[in-house]
Amino acid sequence: MSVAALSPAERERRLAALQRIWDNGPGLPGQLTAVNHSTIALRFVVTGLAFMLVGGLLSMFIRLQLAWPGAQVLDPERYNQFVTLHGTTMMFLFAVPIMEGFAMYLLPKMLGARDLPFPRLSAFGWWCYLFGGLFLYSSLLFDAAPDGGWFMYVPLTDATFSPGKGPDFWLIGVTFAEIAAVTAAVELIVAVLVTRAPGMDIRRMPLFAWAILVMAFMIALGFPPLILASILLELQRAFGFVFFDPALGGDPLLWQHLFWLFGHPEVYIIFLPAAGVVSMIVPTFARRPIVGYAWIVLALVSTGFLSFGLWVHHMFAVGIPLLALAFFSAASMAVAIPTSVQVFAWIATLWAGRPWLRLPMLHILGFLVVFVLGGLTGVMLAFVPFDWQAHDTHFVVAHLHYVLIGGLMFPLFAGLYYWLPLVSGRMPSESIGRVAFWLVIIGFHLTFVPMHLTGLLGMPRRVYTYSPALGVEWLNLLSTAAGFALAVGIVAILVDLGLCFAHGRRARANPWRAGTLEWAVPTPVPTYNFASVPEVDGAYPLWRDRGLRERAARPDGLLGDPVHGRRELLGTGIVSARPEQVVFLSGASWLPLACAGVVTVMLACFISGRYLAAAACVLPLVALFCRWAWTTGWAGAPATVDAGQGRVLPSQYACRNAPGWWAVVITMLIIGSLFASLVFAYFYLWLGSAEWPPLGMGDGRPGLGHYAILALLALAWLGGATATAALRADPRRRRRVVAPALVAAVAVLAAALLQLWLPAVSPGPPQAHAYASVVWTLAGFCAVNLLVAALLCLQVAARVGQRLVDAARPLEWRVAHAFLRYAVGQAVVGWAVVHLFPVLQ
């Protein structure tokens, strides 16, 4: 690597240019339009901690109420609301978002990237998370807090038994906040796949990146069942559709299946990033590379899959045949194996290294003890007969808190202390931190060990009080007292962190002497992380290469010279991490806030029953998203770019592995999971029905209109293929691309409208029977996707017309065409399910 040394003036010029290009902008508008990953990620973490405090406060009330039988701290309604909000907050507004915040902050730095590949998307996610969380909590203002439990079982939450707005606040607010999870999944997968530093092939990726990759795929596949279930229940509550009412062909168990199909992977969605944190901290404090890197990757991947085979273990007591329970029981036990592989790898690393017991490490030890205990009670609960004994008792409460607090909170605190010097440039204080740690760990065990006993003695969960005859009042009193010690400990940790953030001892560079790339970023962290994109040759580059840190801060390496005045990212190959492309990112923008604001207005209109107003909000929303798509990246980007050091690379618009391409692939995975859940609902309802379609709802056979849909879809497919061929063939004749793209757009538009209209003819109103409801929903779902495909085709056709897309830069058409093919394929499958299946059965 021979680069002529830069003159000091040139060096200053480049650094100032980088600073200017990546800056958030001044004042409040600068903050409202910020999209930088460090800024947004810190907001995720702070918002998550705030929600944790609120959720924790609720749990204090719960504990007070349960301190003694017959206590009257909360009346039964209030107790139900607090239990619901506590669970919901901790799961959806704290655990998942805070780990996404960690990932968003750390991942680019660990991977040697300057930002995440879709900065505006992360900003949009955070606004949705914030507004969704506030939406949910605003229910308290209207005295309509949800009280059906964080699992929202029907029929308790349907319009008959919960006539108020409580469940609506839950369904809409949580789904709104989940947008953040889903967008983060797209963002993080693409970041890990294509934005790693040159040389960081898949053997050298930090284990945190592996954990986040697996977690993000799990979100992409695991969140859609819940989103779908929420949509179905809201359709039932708001418009009288029938999915869960057995009187009209529905089935309440459908809710439980969909909910836990999300709910169990969720536990690992929370745990895997925390495990990734542990895998980063342990080698640093053991002062040696991790033992069994490949085994940990193996464990992460297999956990990611196995955790999808556990969901029925939440339903062992609902009356499913034993063999089905045995399948899930087997998977529930099997998942303990990869998890323990990781635990053994961490222990082996400590064993083989020279452990250094500093504050972050103390929390890791706390994690190991608490999590292993929770895992063991988990294996106990995986046994069906034991589960029948302990089901719905406080034993389960104890188990899940051991797993979640052990699996998330301790690694979280370890991570907060560990990365504090990176974020703030200051060290944590060992003295206060250690006292707080002991307060937390002792408080924790004394709170939750007694719950195992109260549960085994028969104390039910989710009930506002218990009988004195059980003889568990002293144990409960102990739990409550210790719960307050735990709370004091947690607050002490947060106060300690806050004080250190502002007044702590100044930290040296890389104070823990860690080996991974995030510690090569200078403090205070520049918005662009690295002045030059570093190149790495090992899993712990800072241990091998002492000059790396200094080189990365010097603007003379890869992408060191910001000649284009744009935010640039280096894209590398998925397996081998060889440089492949220069990615031009979007800068600060009002669009994320505006879009999230319009969604908020739309949902507020919806929940207050103003459906027309809500529907009218779709127009500005679509306009904003079109504007968003139109202004993405850099329309004028050249096909090839000089990346410095003699490397000339294509821009993303000309690259096969472009981030936008992978984003549409992951998006199709997410929509595919939604669609699969809906098809599952169709067949589940069919399985429980005596007659399908029911009498008087037609026979499901396709009519003339249905065949017309197929013809239109075929036309759209043909149009798309023709446009692609024309784009490749002759770059100058734009009309040959635009015309078939427009034909495809019009054809899918017509197919969508036809699809929305036909169910009115047969099977008739969706309120009559579950069959009609599910047919309507399938048709509507496919139609919405077709409409999106039409919009995409129109937009890209316009861009071809403007010469922004051509044969040398085909990315946007590739994205539109991929989605078009997906939407058409999905509509065909949906068509076959609705029209062929009833004939074939």
Added chain:
Amino acid sequence: MTRSRRPRRLLWIASPFAVWALHFVLVYSIQGLVCARGWPLVAAWGGMAVVTLPAFAAVAWLGLRAWRRAQAADVAGEKRFAARLVAMLSLLAVLAMVFTILPALLLNPCE
């Protein structure tokens, strides 16, 4: 060893457990279908056998191919790593499938 150019793609790593997942879903669906419709139990056992054997064959094929690839001399380090990972995951997926199907040999499908 130019016969197989895989794994070129990272997502290949997901294939053994994708087979496990498919097998799991199919076995569970067959059991649910047979019991809900009151079909003869032979249908359940037969159906499970019909999906289980190809699933084992598929994972074995994936695993052996990856193993050979990991042993080959002309493979770059990161690709050898991916191949080893796929081989190990195949072994685990086979174990997981054995674990899943074991209860079917011990229990009556619809009790």
